[in-house]
Amino acid sequence: MSDCASCAVRCRAICASLAVDEAAELGRMGRRQRVKAGHTLLWEGDEAPTVANVLSGVLKLVVATADGREQIVGLVFPSDFIGRPFAKQSPYRVTAMTDAEVCIFNRQQFDDFAGRHPHLQQKLLHRTLDELDRARHWMMLLGRKSASEKVASFLLDMEERLPGDPGGGSGGFELPFGRQQIADILGLTIETTCRQLTRMRSDGLVDLPSRRAVRINDRARVAAMAG
Amino acid sequence: MSDCASCAVRCRAICASLAVDEAAELGRMGRRQRVKAGHTLLWEGDEAPTVANVLSGVLKLVVATADGREQIVGLVFPSDFIGRPFAKQSPYRVTAMTDAEVCIFNRQQFDDFAGRHPHLQQKLLHRTLDELDRARHWMMLLGRKSASEKVASFLLDMEERLPGDPGGGSGGFELPFGRQQIADILGLTIETTCRQLTRMRSDGLVDLPSRRAVRINDRARVAAMAG
DNA sequence: CGTGCACTTGACAGTCATCAACTTTGGTGG
């Protein structure tokens, strides 16, 4: 059983839509679980999967071809929701990119609970609609943008979305993953991704103080570059 | 006001979740409207937009860059839902690909109504989750598949999704749009799309009896080609 | 201090976009 009172994302997660007693009932169904970086929580096509809230860490949603190519189709941050309610199979793989902590529910139980709590469903609907908008805009990037536009768009998106940006925006930010993962997000190879970053650094658009740190120097030009 | 009793998609649209009197109330809010092929129903960034059910025809959801490149991010068929509930702006352009007929609602009114009718919201949630799954799988295609894989995947997807497949599956099907649109769906140019189709025809995988008609001869090989 | 892994850089090749010309289709009017 989860200890909702101490939950770091209590205010932002879908649970926030519930009254105290309702939250308590849901809490009894949930279980906290740690996931190590690189560990997979849900496999594509998994039967009888679970759903979960993310408490900390970053996870990725991955779709892969038979021959091993991977495309990251979504990033999941703290307070975000994981899993596929109302379906027997998970449509994609969910893997932790950093050490993470999640609050897990049995899907069947969760579905039943959701059916009895319209507010929870409404929250879920809002989130799903937002995710759909994000996914569709990403489709534009994947289908129509060049490598340089992709990388520029990516950096702007990450600056905006990454939680706990230390230094408050002007101090740059720290990516929670490496070059290969960036490539898998953008539909590029690691080499192309790398070259674009190097060029942006030589052009003075960004600083790359360490492997995973990024600081955008000229936001206007990066935005122009993003198309 | 719509005449729900004569609605062609009454059983399949989200309205099907409502009781008779509820449906009547919703019906009083809706208005039937014809949209000609090529006409745009909703512009990206539109304020105060509407939502709608599709009664007949096919529409596309489009995201465009400033310099005019377009990516089709979704296709909308009869009984599908159009628009963005609970948001002020439409996140993408909605354009009719064929002559179409839709049942339009004022978004604000619809949102209010949905808030009072959990069953409708649940139906909407289910649909949105399905759309999200579809969009994410399409991201894999856009980001990681080659031109030939894209075209093969496209044909299989269309064969499955197209309504009113005359001849019951073995007789092939008729695309509701031209080559440029296929290219915009797949993130390719029209020339590349065309060449791939020509090659598939020469290889005997498909017949292309007319501009828009397709017949898959060797489904297994097309599926293998789709990756 | 050495080892391994992530990252970077380079050379080359293939795929797909671009530009251009040509063909077919479908519609219109004589």
Place this chain on the structure above:
DNA sequence: CCACCAAAGTTGATGACTGTCAAGTGCACG
């Protein structure tokens, strides 16, 4: 019914971009 026209589709030549393969660098770890 046929001729003509515009739009859609097809084909070809060429080149840019990005993927592939390979080697090298630098950082973190033991």
